[in-house]
Amino acid sequence: MEKTIKPTQKQDLEVIxxxxxxxxxxxxxxxxxxxxxxxxxxxxxxxxxxxGTKPIFIVTGFMLGTATAFYNIIKLVNK
Numbered sequence: 380m381e382k383t384i385k386p387t388q389k390q391d392l393e394v395i396x397x398x399x400x401x402x403x404x405x406x407x408x409x410x411x412x413x414x415x416x417x418x419x420x421x422x423x424x425x426x427x428x429x430x431g432t433k434p435i436f437i438v439t440g441f442m443l444g445t446a447t448a449f450y451n452i453i454k455l456v457n458k
Contacts, residue, residue: 407455412448419444 423440427433 404455408452411451411455415448415451416441416444419447 419440419442420437421440423437426436426440430436
């Protein structure tokens, strides 16, 4: 005999799956934000150290990293 799933159990499984997807999306958003900003800052720090223009490229890298992070998050959420 096959085990049948009752409607309430099936709905519960759907709710659990939906919550798992939301958590996964939120974690991905956090990782995207952190990694993009970090890469932007590191590139800015490297360029500033190379050319001796201390605050200019760090700030530019931070802004570009943040803009890239928001762009990627928007793409991820609209998927």
